[in-house]
Amino acid sequence: MRSILFKTGLATALASLATAHTVLTTVFVNGVNQGDGTCIRMSKNPDRATFPIEGINNPNMACGLEGANPVAFTCPAPAGSTLTFAFREWADEPTKGAGPIDPSHIGSVAIYLKQVSNIATSSPSGGGWFKIYSDGYNPSTKQWSAKKLIADKGLLSFSLPSGLPTGYYLARSEILAIHDISGSGPQFFVNCAQLFVSGATAGTLSIPSDKEVFIPGYLKSSDPGLTYNVYESNPDSKPYTVVGPASFRPGGPGPSTAAKQTEGVVPSTCILKNANWCAKEVPDYGNENECWKASDDCWAQLDKCYTSAPPSGSRGCKVWQEKKCDMIVESCRSGDWKGPRNKGRKVGGEGESSAPVPGRIPGVVVGPVGEEGPTPVEGGGEGGDDEGGDGEEEENIPASTTRGAVVVPPVPTTFLTKPATEVVAAPVTSALPSQGGGGKKGCKGKKNYKRRAGQK
Ligand SMILES: [Cu+2]
Known part of the structure; x- marks a missing residue:
């Protein structure tokens, strides 16, 4: 027992030592927290989990470092549902630092999907990827996506297209930072969540050829989104183009309850969960x-x-120890030998x-951005090449949204596992990064900020 107690302290200490850029840690489905690390592929190495992928042709561009390794659980998500991804600068401490990412980071946020025949064994790299959401610079709010992410405490909401056929999908988050492209190069922060989407149809989604990409392979170093100089160009006069294809959002009738998930289901015998681990x-x-045998088992x-705890934390393990193992030890010692209690x-x-x-x-904000659109929208910040122009089978956006964004009301906070505190959106006074602390190589570039500040 002593060795386990020691390990407990060690695991916590290791996690806190992690250095930080950003990592996807948590998925919410229609506002319901699926648990830190649950259904998410992230590096087990706390020192690397928040780091960018090196090289745009690296296979890890698909699902990140160790992204080919499946996790035990796959989160159920109805077609058309709202997903929220939580990003953290410090994998296990969502409120530490700037929250999701250092303010020095400028670039884009995008979400891709790939339908896979086998969630555990299908390769994330290769074809079949399509983009469903992106945000670069929003001229109406004068906000880069990273700033918005910080204002939203690292929580990014988007909707799954309503026309997705039932099946297993990898949902890929891509945060691209180009604040130091002339130095350390672009920083791609990539993770994948494993999803089971229940849709009204079955079978394989057919993706228009101009909207399907191979990852890696979908980028050239000469792409406008990778050569844009954020210090010399003003995104209000020289729009920033998010890398990758235009979005593909197949429309359809939405979810069906007939769809049955068979892989990656959290077992009904699970009495406590930490990431992709379950207690029985x-x-x-x-x-x-x-x-004492029961104690040993615990x-x-x-x-x-x-x-098994990923860098997003081991809070569930602590709960298991304090509310189960310690209690059993206590009852073994005190002669209370009938159990377990609360079986x-x-x-x-x-x-x-x-x-x-x-x-x-x-x-979730849906619909193309209008001239006076108040907030970033799906496809916003892509210089208008992403508005679903070829429309054959794509999601029907109501006519009333063509001039401005329709804001879907936030999901009721009663879904939240903890009472949500009201976020007061940070006033956007300028697009300049604030002076962050730290000093990570390739992450800062204060000289460059001054240049941009002087230019304004
Ligand atoms: Cu960074």
């Missing part, structure tokens, strides 16, 4: 010997919990196994 009830006990599970019941309260949600879940 300990064996029954009726005497001292059996009690601590052995705890060991697996810590071993089969969930351990820990709602949300205890994840970090507190740092802000209010933002609503």
Whole structure:
């Protein structure tokens, strides 16, 4: 037991040592927190998990470092539902630093999907990828996507196209930072979430050839989105073009309850979850010997919990120890040899196994941006090449949204695992990055800020 206690402290210490750019840690489906790390492929190495992918032709461009390794759970998400991705600068501490990313980062945020025949074994790299969301610079708010992400506490909401056929998908987040392209180069922060989408149709989605991309392979170093000088160009007069294809959002009737997920389901016997690890009830006990056996079982599970915990944290392991293993030890010692108590019941309260949600879940904004559109929208910031022009089978955007954005109301906060604190949007006084602390190579470039500041 002592060794486990030691390990507990060590795991926490290791996680806190992680250096930071940004990483996708948490998925919400229609506002429901799926748990830190759950369904997400991220590097197990806390020192690397938040780092950019090196080289635009690197296979890791598909799902990030260690992104070919599947995780045990695949999150169910109805076609047309709202997903929220949470990004963190410090993988296990959503409120540390700037929140999602250092303010020095300027560039774009995009979401891609790929339907896969087997969520555990299909290769993330290769064809089949299509973009469903992107945001670069929004001229109406004069905000770069990273600034918006910081204002929204790292929470990015987007909707799944309503016409997705039932099946398993990788949802890929791509945060591109180009603040230091002439130095260390572009920084691509990439992760994937495993999804089971329930749609009204079955089969393979057919993607228009101009909207399907291979990852890696979809980028050239000469792409306008990778050569744009954020210090010499003003995005209000020289629009920034987000890299990659135009978005593809197949329209359709939405989800169906007939769709049945068979892979990556969280087992019903799971009484506590940390990322992609699940605790099962300990064996029954009726005497001292059996009690200590149940205790051993509990601590052995705890060991697996810590071993499997990704950089997003091990809060669930701590809950398992304090609310299960410590209690069993206590009852074995005190002669209370009948158990387990609360057999089969969930351990820990709602949300205890994840970090507190740092802000209010933002609503999804749909529809093309109008001249006076108040907020970034899907496809916004792409210089208008992304408005679903060929329309044959793409999502029908109501006519009333063509002049401005329709804001879907935020999901009720009662869904949240912790009471959400109201986010007061940071006043956007300028697009200049604030003076952040730190000093990571390739992440700052204060000289350049001055140049831009002087130019304004
Ligand atoms: Cu960085």
